[in-house]
Structures are given as structure tokens and as C-alpha cells.
Amino acid sequence: MTHILHLKNLQFSWPGQPPVIELDQLHLAPGEHLFIQGPSGSGKTTLLNLITGLQPGYHGAVTVAGRELARLSSRARDQFRADHMGLLFQQFNLLPYLNLVDNVTLPCTLSAARRTTASQDSGSVDREAERLLTRLQLPPQLFRQRRTAELSIGQQQRVAAARALIGRPALIIADEPTSALDHASRDHFIQLLFEELEQSGSTLLMVSHDPALAARFPRHLQLGAATIC
Numbered sequence: 060m061t062h063i064l065h066l067k068n069l070q071f072s073w074p075g076q077p078p079v080i081e082l083d084q085l086h087l088a089p090g091e092h093l094f095i096q097g098p099s100g101s102g103k104t105t106l107l108n109l110i111t112g113l114q115p116g117y118h119g120a121v122t123v124a125g126r127e128l129a130r131l132s133s134r135a136r137d138q139f140r141a142d143h144m145g146l147l148f149q150q151f152n153l154l155p156y157l158n159l160v161d162n163v164t165l166p167c168t169l170s171a172a173r174r175t176t177a178s179q180d181s182g183s184v185d186r187e188a189e190r191l192l193t194r195l196q197l198p199p200q201l202f203r204q205r206r207t208a209e210l211s212i213g214q215q216q217r218v219a220a221a222r223a224l225i226g227r228p229a230l231i232i233a234d235e236p237t238s239a240l241d242h243a244s245r246d247h248f249i250q251l252l253f254e255e256l257e258q259s260g261s262t263l264l265m266v267s268h269d270p271a272l273a274a275r276f277p278r279h280l281q282l283g284a285a286t287i288c
């Protein structure tokens with residue numbers, strides 16, 4: 060079976076500092092969910108940047124969906140990321156002047172593979188965006204009438220989740236995706252995200268400080284003084 064993520068002898072240090080990341084082996088199979096935790100400064104964001112191919116200068120190998128990222132040119136790596144990774148970050152990175160559907164369909168403008176999958180899923184990319192937004196319980200009257208800058212934080216978070224999911228990328232990477240939500244909204248959001256992931260079969264990597272979320276994941280990676288897989 061091809062692993063969706065394989066880290067081997069991964070080591071990364073900032074200049075003049077001891078290693079912040081030291082991982083012998085980590086494998087994630089299709090559909091697996093991994094929770095990454097650790098104190099502030101333990102390297103969680105650095106690790107995500109290594110996995111997305113945004114941070115160069117490491118030792119070891121990062122292989123996503125069978126491709127070793129360091130062997131790709133920087134341009135090919137950008138395209139690979141667009142094709143295979145859905146990113147759901149704390150600050151959402153939505154384009155504030157675009158409406159909800161146009162934000163959700165953005166990955167499909169960068170990736171023919173995701174455009175094809177999204178079209179196959181619902182008949183058209185726009186319809187798949189609307190299905191995901193509906194699934195994440197955003198009201199249809201907002202889809203085209205509102206710019207995302209005019210949404211609440213919780214609504215923006217759900218638009219960002221729909222954008223990460225569209226076109227069923229192999230790997231969803233989420234960094235503190237529920238940090239702005241109260242407990243009830245968090246539980247509801249995670250439930251919807253898990254249901255959608257079950258259908259898409261995507262693998263999930265999530266960083267969070269929230270112990271209530273940790274309990275919902277079968278696998279954990281603890282970063283810090285002693286890294287435990």
C-alpha cells in the first residue's frame with residue numbers, strides 16, 4: 060500500500076540552534092487521522108511547513124503520496140501541493156473580497172486534478188463547492204451574495220474547511236482549525252469535518268492544543284523534549 064505520508068530520519072534545525080524536529084519514522088496510510096501536539100515552540104508549525112514543502116534545508120526524507128518532495132523542483136512542488144494537499148490554517152487565508160463559492164473553488168483553478176475530481180463529484184466545480192458549504196451548514200443565501208470578509212470567524216473557518224476539502228486531496232493539513240470556536244461549535248465543526256473525510260477518504264494531520272480534540276484521534280504525535288509517535 061502507498062502511504063500518504065512517510066517521514067524518514069527527518070531532522071531540521073534553525074541556524075545555530077539544536078534540532079527542533081527529530082523523527083526517525085512516521086507513516087500515515089490513506090484515511091488515517093493523526094493528532095500533533097506539543098508545547099509552544101516545540102516545532103509543530105515547523106513540522107507542517109516541512110510536510111507541505113514550504114520549509115527547505117532539512118535532513119532525511121518527506122514523501123507524500125509516493126513522491127519525495129526534495130526531488131521536485133520548486134515549481135513542481137507548488138503544483139504537487141495544490142494537487143495533493145488541502146490546507147486549513149488558523150488564519151484561514153481566504154481572499155476577503157471574493158464570495159464563498161469563489162474562495163472554495165480556488166484550489167480547482169490551481170489544480171486540474173482537483174478540478175476534475177470536484178466536477179465528477181457533483182457535476183461541476185461550483186456545485187461541489189455549494190455541496191460542501193451546505194454540508195458545513197452555511198446558509199445558501201450567503202454563497203454568492205457575501206464576501207468572506209463579511210462573515211463571522213466561525214463561518215470563515217467553515218469556508219476554509221470546504222476549500223481544503225474540495226477535489227478530495229490525499230492529505231488535509233489543519234493547524235489549530237478550531238481555535239476561534241466555543242466548545243459546542245468546535246464539536247459540531249469536527250463532527251462535520253470527520254463525516255466529510257470519511258466520504259472523501261483523505262488523510263488528516265491536525266495540530267491543536269485542545270485535549271478534547273486529541274481524544275477523537277486514534278493516532279498522536281507528541282512533539283517536545285521527547286518526541287513520541
Ligand SMILES: Nc1ncnc2c1ncn2[C@@H]1O[C@H](COP(=O)(O)OP(=O)(O)OP(=O)(O)O)[C@@H](O)[C@H]1O
Pocket residue numbers: 073074079097098099100101102103104105106
Ligand atoms: N524563522 C525562524 N528562524 C529561527 N527560529 C525559528 C523560526 N521560526 C521558528 N523558530 C523557532 O523554532 C522553534 C519551533 O517553532 P514553531 O513555530 O514550529 O513552534 P510551535 O510548536 O508551532 O509553537 P506554537 O504552539 O507557539 O505555535 C521555536 O523555538 C521558534 O523560536
